[in-house]
Amino acid sequence: MDWESIFSNTLESAIGRDAMVFALAAIGLNLHFGYTGLLNFGQAGFMAVGAYGVGITVVEFDAPLWVGVIVGIVGAVGLALLLGLPTLRLRADYLAITTIAAGEILRFIFRAAEFRDFTGGSNGINGFARDFTNANPFNGDFELWLISFSATQMWYLTVGWALVLLSVLLIWLLTRSPWGRVLKAIREDEDAVRALGKNVYAYKMQSLIVGGVIGSLAGMMLAISARSVQPDNYGTPTTFFAYACLILGGAATIWGPVVGSMIFWSIMAFTENLLRQLVENDHIPDSIMSGVQVGQVRFMLMGLGLALLMIFRPQGVFGDRREIALTTR
Amino acid sequence: MTETTPSPNTGFTRIRVDAFEDVPEQPGARKPDPILVVESLTRRFGGLMAVDVDHLEFQRGAITGLIGPNGAGKTTLFNLLTGFDKPNTGTWSFNGRPMRGLSAHKVAQAGMVRTFQLTKALSRLTVMDNMKLGATGQTGERFFPSLVRSRWRGQEKAIEERAEALLERFNLHHMRDEFAGALSGGQRKLLEMARALMVEPELVMLDEPMAGVNPALAQTIIGHVRDLAADGLSVVFVEHDMDVVRTVSDWVVVMAEGRVIAEGRHASIVTNPEVIDAYLGRHHGTPLDPAEQERQLAEAQAEIEAELEAEERAREQEGA
Structure with a gap:
């Protein structure tokens, strides 16, 4: 058993690409779900719009990367308006249905053979990250104790985690303000907020836009770090992983989505590496589980872990137990 | 117009509103200085006419009790006036400003704030x-x-x-x-009232503020309602308990089956035969006259026969 490699992989995952991308996606969801009570099940759609905004602008229109980033952000705002205008006046569950459908519609559009000239169909788009790679100030590998990253990894992780910190700062500023107070009140009972003279619809729209834009940044960072956009990276599982990260860390808390994502991906890495080593070293016989099944079994363990979390710590890592007690009215 | 005299018995500042002196005690009566005027307002739910108000005025600075049996359309009227529901026809104006088509938050911003029958404390926010x-x-x-x-x-x-x-x-x-x-249920009611005052409204519309609270707290709430009027606010409150209305309201509006059936001071309301009918049922105490009874029986008989016939026809068709 190579414990050192297990722990090194776990640590690297805790601050690695997936943790960074899903932290961003979950921060956006946290504003939607945690603070405003909007059930957005289409966060992957916002991520896809960010990613394809960059990919299409840079590759098909030969524009510089920063233009692509702006296009991605504008696209996310547009998607939020498109989804929100008809549904935000309705009850919360309608938004859930609309967003999950919209996310899937977007994915099918992006992977459709019809639009291959723009989106690359199911192959996606490559070769838009050159500006980003060229700007890399790091040389050589980075090593610290058990962790080692290449210069490329260091660069996108630095930018990505900087974006995470900026988003956290934004959410903190917003939610400590009277604006955030209105959002939390809407989450509790929107009719009461309306009766106090607040334009609930406008607040919900603002929340959907801000959280959606942060989601689009997550999509961009996923695309740029992988140096390709793959339509199937933006399916519903992506949305639900982001929700898992958020619930794990604690919804409606500032650091919940970030720490939740770090925990989620380090548990994924830990279980995968541990199981793989156990199988390789014949501690688990082939009759029970083979090496190729490790991927599936770790999801089962993750599911079990989340179920246990909901039973014993429903408020997540950072949540306030008193608040959860109040929701069971 | 308004004269304030401290009442030695209750400790409350009792407001005597003489504004109603010349107001006739009948539905749709004109008030000297109305803050809210409703004109031919209707709201239909399918075949049911939930609200059908021809003309209704609420006096500024007074406490108006809106009473009526369950299902009289009191809360629906509240919802319409505060922008939480849309009427089929009709208009209403607040301080002379037409309010139809305004969304709920605009109504509140205009100075007309409501509370809810089922208290809406925002649970996971602090008081x-x-x-x-x-x-x-x-x-x-x-x-x-x-x-x-x-x-x-x-x-x-x-x-x-x-x-x-x-x-x-x-x-x-x-x-x-x-x-x-x-908070406890009663504290939530108090919080909701206090929160409504934060909006700095001119007119407070309370939907059953005394429902489901213990008698002691109900007295406290009554005291607060009086204080609101003492501060110069206008108050409209819904209540179906007549006794509560007696102690606090300057003027009472009675609704039944969507219509305003009576208006006046409490004393005249409780003796109004229309109101008694509405609360106790139209035929209480009076037997049906023989002709009417005959007609109703015949009607029922005809209905049953028609049904039987239809059944028989259906059976014949199946057989053929």
Whole structure:
């Protein structure tokens, strides 16, 4: 058993690409779900719009990367308006249905053979990250104790985690303000907020836009770090992983989505590496589980872990137990 | 017009509104200085006419009790007037300003604030945050200014002071940092009233403020309702318990089956035969006259026969 490699992989995952991308996606969801009570099940759609905004602008229109980033952000705002205008006046569950459908519609559009000239169909788009790679100030590998990253990894992780910190700062500023107070009140009972003279619809729209834009940044960072956009990276599982990260860390808390994502991906890495080593070293016989099944079994363990979390710590890592007690009215 | 005399018995400042002196006690009566005027307002739910009000005026500075049996359309009328529901026909004006088509938040901003029958305390906000939410025109509630604390800190402080004073008055001050969800049912009613006052309304519309609270607390709430009027606010409240209405309202409007069937001071209302009919049923105490009884029986008989015939025809068709 190579414990050192297990722990090194776990640590690297805790601050690695997936943790960074899903932290961003979950921060956006946290504003939607945690603070405003909007059930957005289409966060992957916002991520896809960010990613394809960059990919299409840079590759098909030969524009510089920063233009692509702006296009991605504008696209996310547009998607939020498109989804929100008809549904935000309705009850919360309608938004859930609309967003999950919209996310899937977007994915099918992006992977459709019809639009291959723009989106690359199911192959996606490559070769838009050159500006980003060229700007890399790091040389050589980075090593610290058990962790080692290449210069490329260091660069996108630095930018990505900087974006995470900026988003956290934004959410903190917003939610400590009277604006955030209105959002939390809407989450509790929107009719009461309306009766106090607040334009609930406008607040919900603002929340959907801000959280959606942060989601689009997550999509961009996923695309740029992988140096390709793959339509199937933006399916519903992506949305639900982001929700898992958020619930794990604690919804409606500032650091919940970030720490939740770090925990989620380090548990994924830990279980995968541990199981793989156990199988390789014949501690688990082939009759029970083979090496190729490790991927599936770790999801089962993750599911079990989340179920246990909901039973014993429903408020997540950072949540306030008193608040959860109040929701069971 | 209004004369204030402290009442030695209750300790409350009793308001005597002489404004109603020349007002005839009949549905749709004109008031000397109405704050809210309703004109031919209807709301239909399928085949049911939930609200059908020809003309109704609410006097400024008075406490008007809106009563009626369950299903009379009191809450629906409230919902229509406050923008929570849309009427089929009709108009209404608040302070002379037409209100039809205004959304709920615009109605509140105009100075007409309501509470709900089922209390809507914002559970996972503290009592203080509940209160602060009520203040209107907050710079910090706009997206970009909210990011810069210095732009709203001063206003927030002023709002907090106003909220402190109101919490003190409603005897909730010791709960200011608790979650509103931790309050008792009666405390929630008080919080909702205090929160509505944070909006600085001219007219407060209370939907059954005394429902489901213990008698002692109901007295407290009655006291607060009186205080509102003493401060110059106009109050309309819904209630189906006649006794509660007696102690607090200057004027009573009675609704039944969507219509305003009577208006007047409490004393004249309780003896009004229309009102008694509405509360106890139209035929209470009086036997049906023989002709009517005959007609109803014949009707029922015809119905049953028609049904039987239809059944038989259906059976024949099946057989053929």
